[in-house]
Amino acid sequence: MNKLLSSQKFKRASIQIVFLVSLVFIIVSLIVVGQKNIAAQGIATGFGFLERTTGWPISFSVIEVTARSTYARVLFAGLLNTMLVGFLTLFFATVLGLILALLRVSSNTLMNIVGTTYVEIFRNVPVILQVFFWYALLTHLPSPKQAYDLGGVAFLSNRGLMMPAPTLSATDLWVLIGTLTAIGFGLFYAKQNGGAKRRWLIAIAAFFAVFLVLLLTGREPDQSLISIPELKGLRFVGGITLKPEFSALLIGLVLFGAAYIGEIIRGGLLSVERGKLEAGSALGLSGFQINRYVRIPLAFRAMLPSLANQYVWLMKGTTVGIAIGYPDYFAVVSTSINQSGQTMELLALLMGGFIVVNYSLGFVMNKINDRIKLKGRS
Amino acid sequence: MSNSAISIKSLNKHYGSFHALKGIDLEVREGETLVICGPSGSGKSTLVRCMNGLESYTDGNLEVLGITIGDDTQQLDRVRKRVGMVFQGFNLFPHLTILENCVLPQLRALGRDRATSTIEAVDQLKRMQVYVHSEKFPDQLSGGQQQRVALARALCLQPEIMLFDEPTSALDPEMISEVLDVMQDLAREKMTIVCVTHEMGFARAVADRVILMAEGRIIEEGDPEQMFTAPEHEITKEFMKVVNQ
Amino acid sequence: MAASLTAPAAATGPVVWLRKHFFSTWYDAVFSILFSMLIAWMVNKLLGWAVFDAIWRVENRELCTHDAGACWAVIEDRGRLILFGLYPYEEQWRSTLACLAVIVTMVLSCLPKFWSIRRLPILWIAGFGIFVLLMRGGFAGMPLVRSEQWGGLSLTIFIFAAVFVIGMPLAVIFALARRSTLPVIAKVSGLFIDLVRSLPLLTLLFAAAVVVPLLVPEAIQGTKLGRVVVAFALFFAVYQAEIIRAGLQSTSQGQEEAAVALGMPYWSLVVDILLPQAFRNTLPSTINQAVITFKETSVVTIIGFFEVMASGNAAIGTGEWGNQYIEVYVFLAFIYFIFVFGLSRYGAWLEKRMRLGHV
Numbered sequence: 001m002n003k004l005l006s007s008q009k010f011k012r013a014s015i016q017i018v019f020l021v022s023l024v025f026i027i028v029s030l031i032v033v034g035q036k037n038i039a040a041q042g043i044a045t046g047f048g049f050l051e052r053t054t055g056w057p058i059s060f061s062v063i064e065v066t067a068r069s070t071y072a073r074v075l076f077a078g079l080l081n082t083m084l085v086g087f088l089t090l091f092f093a094t095v096l097g098l099i100l101a102l103l104r105v106s107s108n109t110l111m112n113i114v115g116t117t118y119v120e121i122f123r124n125v126p127v128i129l130q131v132f133f134w135y136a137l138l139t140h141l142p143s144p145k146q147a148y149d150l151g152g153v154a155f156l157s158n159r160g161l162m163m164p165a166p167t168l169s170a171t172d173l174w175v176l177i178g179t180l181t182a183i184g185f186g187l188f189y190a191k192q193n194g195g196a197k198r199r200w201l202i203a204i205a206a207f208f209a210v211f212l213v214l215l216l217t218g219r220e221p222d223q224s225l226i227s228i229p230e231l232k233g234l235r236f237v238g239g240i241t242l243k244p245e246f247s248a249l250l251i252g253l254v255l256f257g258a259a260y261i262g263e264i265i266r267g268g269l270l271s272v273e274r275g276k277l278e279a280g281s282a283l284g285l286s287g288f289q290i291n292r293y294v295r296i297p298l299a300f301r302a303m304l305p306s307l308a309n310q311y312v313w314l315m316k317g318t319t320v321g322i323a324i325g326y327p328d329y330f331a332v333v334s335t336s337i338n339q340s341g342q343t344m345e346l347l348a349l350l351m352g353g354f355i356v357v358n359y360s361l362g363f364v365m366n367k368i369n370d371r372i373k374l375k376g377r378s
Numbered sequence: 379m380s381n382s383a384i385s386i387k388s389l390n391k392h393y394g395s396f397h398a399l400k401g402i403d404l405e406v407r408e409g410e411t412l413v414i415c416g417p418s419g420s421g422k423s424t425l426v427r428c429m430n431g432l433e434s435y436t437d438g439n440l441e442v443l444g445i446t447i448g449d450d451t452q453q454l455d456r457v458r459k460r461v462g463m464v465f466q467g468f469n470l471f472p473h474l475t476i477l478e479n480c481v482l483p484q485l486r487a488l489g490r491d492r493a494t495s496t497i498e499a500v501d502q503l504k505r506m507q508v509y510v511h512s513e514k515f516p517d518q519l520s521g522g523q524q525q526r527v528a529l530a531r532a533l534c535l536q537p538e539i540m541l542f543d544e545p546t547s548a549l550d551p552e553m554i555s556e557v558l559d560v561m562q563d564l565a566r567e568k569m570t571i572v573c574v575t576h577e578m579g580f581a582r583a584v585a586d587r588v589i590l591m592a593e594g595r596i597i598e599e600g601d602p603e604q605m606f607t608a609p610e611h612e613i614t615k616e617f618m619k620v621v622n623q
Numbered sequence: 624m625a626a627s628l629t630a631p632a633a634a635t636g637p638v639v640w641l642r643k644h645f646f647s648t649w650y651d652a653v654f655s656i657l658f659s660m661l662i663a664w665m666v667n668k669l670l671g672w673a674v675f676d677a678i679w680r681v682e683n684r685e686l687c688t689h690d691a692g693a694c695w696a697v698i699e700d701r702g703r704l705i706l707f708g709l710y711p712y713e714e715q716w717r718s719t720l721a722c723l724a725v726i727v728t729m730v731l732s733c734l735p736k737f738w739s740i741r742r743l744p745i746l747w748i749a750g751f752g753i754f755v756l757l758m759r760g761g762f763a764g765m766p767l768v769r770s771e772q773w774g775g776l777s778l779t780i781f782i783f784a785a786v787f788v789i790g791m792p793l794a795v796i797f798a799l800a801r802r803s804t805l806p807v808i809a810k811v812s813g814l815f816i817d818l819v820r821s822l823p824l825l826t827l828l829f830a831a832a833v834v835v836p837l838l839v840p841e842a843i844q845g846t847k848l849g850r851v852v853v854a855f856a857l858f859f860a861v862y863q864a865e866i867i868r869a870g871l872q873s874t875s876q877g878q879e880e881a882a883v884a885l886g887m888p889y890w891s892l893v894v895d896i897l898l899p900q901a902f903r904n905t906l907p908s909t910i911n912q913a914v915i916t917f918k919e920t921s922v923v924t925i926i927g928f929f930e931v932m933a934s935g936n937a938a939i940g941t942g943e944w945g946n947q948y949i950e951v952y953v954f955l956a957f958i959y960f961i962f963v964f965g966l967s968r969y970g971a972w973l974e975k976r977m978r979l980g981h982v
Contacts, residue, residue: 007449016807023811034838108651109644110658124963125956126921129932133956136939136948316823323925330825337833347834350826358821430884458886469881473900482895487886528881535885 034344043341050075056339058327060243071336078332079353085246085328086315086357089253093314096254097261104266115262122259128320131252135324138244144235153228155236161247162229165240179210245326249318257314264310268303269295301372308365312358329353382441383408383539383570384429389438391424398424399435400594406539409568413581413602416591417617422574425591426541429572430461443538459487462532466544468524470516470531476503477512480531488535495534502530506560522553526560540564542573578621582606590614687947697947698954701938705954708774708929717765718777721757724750725784733969740899744792751788754781770848774929776958782852782920782930787913789856794863798901799893801868819861825922827854832926851926859916866908870901906977910970914963921959931955 038045050072057067061077062084069077103115122130139158142148147157155162229239272295280290322331333350337343384406391399399421406412414422427433428440431447431454440447442457471479480499484490490498503509506526508519516524525545532540542561546554558580565571565584575581581588582602589599590613598611609615646652676692680699687694698705707718728750731737737746758777761767773781800812819827831854836844844850874897882892902909924932935955939948 008451008454009449011451012805016805019808019811030838033840037837106651107644107647108655110655111651114658114662120964121960124918124960124967126918126932126959128921128924129952129955129959132932132936133949133952136952140946140948312821319823319825320922320925322825330823330829334829334833343834343837347830351822351830354823354826355818355821432880432884455886458884461884463881463884465877465881465884467875467877469875469877471878471881471896473903482891483882483885483887486888486891486895532885 038344041341045342045344047345049340049342049345052340054336054339056335058332058335059325060246060327071340075329075332075336075349078327078329081321081327081332082315082318082329083357085249085253085318085321085326088250089257089314089318090311092250092254093257093261096258097265100258100262101265101269104262105269119259119262122255123263127252127256127317128323130256131249131320131324134251135244135248138248144231147231147236154239155229155231157236158244159235159241160244161242162236162239163242164228180207245321245324248324249321249326253314253317257310257317260310261307264303264306265299267306268299271302272298304365304369304372308362308369311365312361315357315361316354381408381444382406383410383443384572385439385441387439389425389428389435389440391421391428391433391435398594399428402438402594402596404589404596406570406572408570410586411565411571411584412573413585413588414572414574414591415576415578415581415588415617415621416597419593420591421594422591423543426543426572426574429539429541430458430463432463459535460537461539461541462535462537463541463543464525464528464532464545466547468516468521468528468548470524470528472516475513475515476508476519476527479516479527480534483531484534498534499530502533503527505533506530520553521549522556525549525553525557529557529560529564539570539572542571542575544574544576546575546577576621578606590617592617693950693953694947695950697938697944697950701944701951704775704938705931705934705951706776708778708934709772710774710777711766711768711772714760714766714768717757717760717768718773721754722777722780724753724757725780728784729966733973738903740894747784747788747791751784754784770846775934776931778928778930779917779920782855782923782928783917785852786856786859786916786920789853790859790863793856793860794867795898797860797864798867798871801864802871816861816864819858820865824855824858824919825925827858828923828926830854847926848928851923851928855919855923859912863909863912866905866912867898867901869908870903870905871897873904874900903977907970907974910966910973914966914970917962917966918959931958 035045051070053068054071054074055067058065058074058077060081062080063073063077065074065077100115100118103111104119106112138160141156141158144155144157144159147155147162149155153164227238227240229236229241276294276298277290280294285293318328319330321328322334325331327335330350333346337346340346382405384404386402386404389399389402389404390397402425404425414426416422424433428435428447429442443460445453445457447454447457470476471482474482477496477499480502481492481495484495484498485492500509500512503512506529508523508526508530511519511523511527516527519527529545545561546557549557554577558577561571561573561580562584573580573585585602587599588602588605590597590605590609590611592613598605598609598614605614606618609618645655672692674692677695678687678692679695681696687696703712703715707715710718728746731746732743737743756762757765758773758781759768759770797812797816800808801816803809803812828851831850832847835850845853878896879892882896887895920930921932923930924936929937932955935951939945939951944951
């Protein structure tokens with residue numbers, strides 16, 4: 001018996017078995033207790049509630065959502081809101097981050113100081129505080145009656161930024177998306193003929209042609225091309241409104257994210273060995289050419305993993321939107337839990353949603369990484 | 379008739395589908411110095427590492443100091459406290475001083491108290507002529523000094539057998555002799571030694587027996603003079619030609 | 624023989640330095656001139672608002688109009704609310720001392736003297752213990768103040784310290800589990816770590832606050848604060864586990880073999896050999912993680928805890944100080960900035976020294 005106890009195989013097997021059994025036991029007991037508690041509250045389990053109407057509106061959505069929409073639709077709207085703010089943040093933060101990185105690596109000391117000051121300030125203050133700040137600022141703007149008038153076509157007030165927008169019906173939008181996808185596929189298959197520049201020119205021309213056609217045809221006779229916001233009573237009607245919840249979240253995330261992305265880009269630029277830049281110089285390349293053909297491609301490869309990490313992090317960061325009332329996925333789910341009591345199912349949907357978004361982002365970044373990485377002996 | 383310190387019968391080891399050790403039969407007597415040589419990939423290191431359980435084996439019989447090496451962790455534990463090992467890469471603990479490198483294993487493996495352990499450590503470091511560096515850290519020492527510290531550390535546990543896995547292969551040429559010298563002293567004091575090495579001069583001077591391994595098998599064994607001047611097997615002849623260049 | 628050339632004139636001196644750093648190309652020069660004017664104007668405006676035209680004392684609060692400078696009087700009036708939350712007024716000295724205890728612990732952790740596997744945990748448990756005892760009271764003449772009343776900056780510090788103290792040991796366990804040679808444990812812990820890392824912190828805290836009471840019998844539910852702190856610690860632990868794992872991997876495998884060959888038990892291998900090196904090697908990343916955690920404590924305001932963000936918002940409120948949101952937010956930013964900037968500067972300094980091989 002003693003011999004068995006000290007046998008390495010036995011020890012290893014028994015530890016793992018005990019571990020698995022305890023894990024299963026814990027999970028099962030959680031499920032059992034959970035089901036008991038939920039049943040006691042009279043709430044049905046299962047995802048059937050998704051087809052019920054919510055009975056409450058949300059303040060912002062890309063698709064049409066009312067108090068009579070189903071839970072499924074409302075949750076989807078929340079997910080779209082998260083992705084809207086998320087992808088816009090990624091885009092603008094990268095652009096600003098690039099500028100910051102260039103400022104910080106330039107030989108002009110004043111540029112360095114400006115860049116460094118920005119990064120130190122915006123990195124060392126929590127993002128939620130920054131978002132609160134911008135929200136407070138935007139909601140302390142004057143009311144619509146005393147809104148700032150920007151050229152007569154746009155207005156800034158505490159209800160948001162009202163801008164003119166083309167009136168497109170829902171079908172217009174879908175046709176547009178369909179055409180874009182078709183053009184995308186066309187580009188992909190025409191890769192062999194015509195060369196890059198020509199392809200892009202054709203694509204852009206086609207896009208505009210389709211857009212113009214859509215705009216001019218299929219329009220009600222008295223509906224104008226562009227809708228301009230107009231003050232009617234206490235509010236604005238028409239045009240498109242950028243609500244302060246959305247803007248504050250976007251501004252806060254972009255400024256915060258740019259500080260981090262700027263540092264990552266800077267790290268990438270600095271990681272390019274000087275020897276390679278000097279080689280470019282020795283080969284007679286101009287400063288601009290060295291940047292375009294040597295420094296930036298190599299820097300890009302070096303910074304991609306960190307950049308991917310930061311993108312995932314920023315996507316998750318959109319959840320602070322709930323603090324100022326932006327109905328992102330998390331906000332919508334938590335309201336749903338409050339209203340419907342379907343805690344477990346909604347929590348699963350919440351975590352599932354984020355896991356899917358994160359893994360997709362990670363997957364895309366990995367694919368890009370694999371395609372561009374330096375091939376060598378690994 | 380001296381006892382067998384290490385007794386190996388029909389030992390086989392597989393790494394997945396790769397057959398690393400093929401039916402090894404070997405007896406190492408108490409007090410004997412055995413040198414194992416051969417081309418790389420022949421399984422010499424693997425064989426030595428089986429002797430203190432760092433590598434497992436697929437089948438066969440392996441007994442060290444009368445204890446069977448196998449699945450039993452308690453027995454493995456007992457064996458490791460009586461068998462010392464010196465590695466090619468020294469493997470000193472970089473965050474501890476030289477003295478602490480030698481004291482800590484005694485505290486943890488043997489449960490000795492700190493006072494006794496320190497006295498023993500000082501003795502062994504002096505024996506290896508590295509005592510003057512006691513308060514330094516490993517990366518402040520040369521390779522040869524580090525290896526001698528590694529030997530002192532192993533000797534602090536008063537092992538009955540010492541295993542050496544290519545102890546000088548990572549050293550710059552001028553430091554090889556300082557390590558081989560202390561190993562020779564050990565051999566003269568009749569410690570049971572199994573040493574994998576390419577240093578033929580050492581083998582000639584000190585070994586009681588030399589074994590040549592190739593492709594997982596023992597090709598030839600005999601006393602050093604005979605192996606070097608009149609090898610019998612083809613492979614041995616080839617190897618000696620290359621080594622003696 | 625060719626005529627010898629004289630070496631070019633030495634490129635030093637203040638004019639040359641200015642030229643190189645500010646005016647090296649024409650667009651550099653334009654930028655430098657434009658921006659220095661812009662910065663000078665901004666700094667002038669800022670100083671005017673924040674310092675010279677500012678109103679500092681509460682008695683003068685009628686002067687706090689739209690056109691005046693910063694109304695820092697709000698800090699004097701609501702400062703205690705921001706720092707201590709709803710902690711009873713007479714006992715706020717305890718809150719101050721408690722926060723100081725944690726700050727001292729953090730400073731001491733930066734001294735190499737305390738970097739041993741025994742001293743550091745003892746230091747943190749002592750510091751954190753003193754904090755909790757002082758805040759809670761209930762002995763030696765100090766009236767009891769329950770955790771529901773802890774608030775403001777002291778609650779932020781509590782959450783940070785608790786997450787650290789609970790999360791670090793967890794991180795070590797997770798890292799070792801993921802490295803385990805037992806395949807079941809390694810895979811399960813790997814899955815767990817990757818899963819938790821892909822979730823936003825807020826969802827975990829929310830789940831802990833709202834969902835866990837449903838799943839777990841009354842007896843072990845604990846307080847909402849306790850649950851949220853544990854969830855936060857878990858989140859910290861999985862990130863820190865990856866850092867420690869990287870540190871463990873950088874210690875060479877040979878050392879493990881040497882320890883095994885010397886007959887040293889597994890726990891000694893981990894505690895005496897691997898962990899000390901892993902921690903030393905990853906100290907800058909660990910400090911970075913601590914900095915991020917301190918900033919992330921602000922997120923618990925969404926769960927409904929009255930930490931410094933919430934107390935700041937309460938200080939602004941809708942009442943008399945409704946328009947002084949900028950002053951309060953700047954004050955909050957300043958508080959965070961001191962902690963975060965200080966800690967990250969230390970981390971950068973440490974990293975530099977370690978790279979040069981001095982630590």
